[in-house]
Amino acid sequence: MKTITICSSAHFYRQVVDTEEQLIDMGYSVIIPSNAKVMKESGDFDVTHYQTWFQDANDYHKKTKLMSDHFDEIARGDVTLILNYEKRGIANYIGGNVLMEMAVAFYLKKPIVVLNDLPKDSAYLEELMGVNPIILNGDISLLPAKLKS
Numbered sequence: 001m002k003t004i005t006i007c008s009s010a011h012f013y014r015q016v017v018d019t020e021e022q023l024i025d026m027g028y029s030v031i032i033p034s035n036a037k038v039m040k041e042s043g044d045f046d047v048t049h050y051q052t053w054f055q056d057a058n059d060y061h062k063k064t065k066l067m068s069d070h071f072d073e074i075a076r077g078d079v080t081l082i083l084n085y086e087k088r089g090i091a092n093y094i095g096g097n098v099l100m101e102m103a104v105a106f107y108l109k110k111p112i113v114v115l116n117d118l119p120k121d122s123a124y125l126e127e128l129m130g131v132n133p134i135i136l137n138g139d140i141s142l143l144p145a146k147l148k149s
Helices: 010-025 034-043 057-076 098-106 125-129 140-148
Strands: 003-008 027-031 079-083 112-114
Touching: 003 010, 003 057, 003 098, 010 027, 010 034, 010 140, 027 057, 027 098, 034 057, 057 098, 079 098, 098 112, 112 140
Parallel strands: 003 027, 003 079, 079 112
Antiparallel strands: none
């Protein structure tokens, strides 16, 4: 059984939880970001309640820990799945943090799968293309076939 580590903007953690359930139903083991677990348990998916470092710079240690812990989760997984949806008017958004997660997966030679197309206007489209992602074009059911090829 393959283990899939999901990465996404925190704004998409409700979709992360939904996708986790779909993947489990498909027979995968799934790792989601720790804050997504907290949101799932509390039912509170308002990102501003968790990103306290924007109000208090002394809280950036929390962001550092979240990043480091999820990098470890990427290492534990077999496949890295990027969930990218529209955010603030940007289609297929992939932000800086997810780009770093993709870089970790790339360095560790983990397959990188992206749910939707890459954001064409991204300042780092070259880097996104350079990690050779598998694009699912919005269809999670294509994952098993794409991983075999």
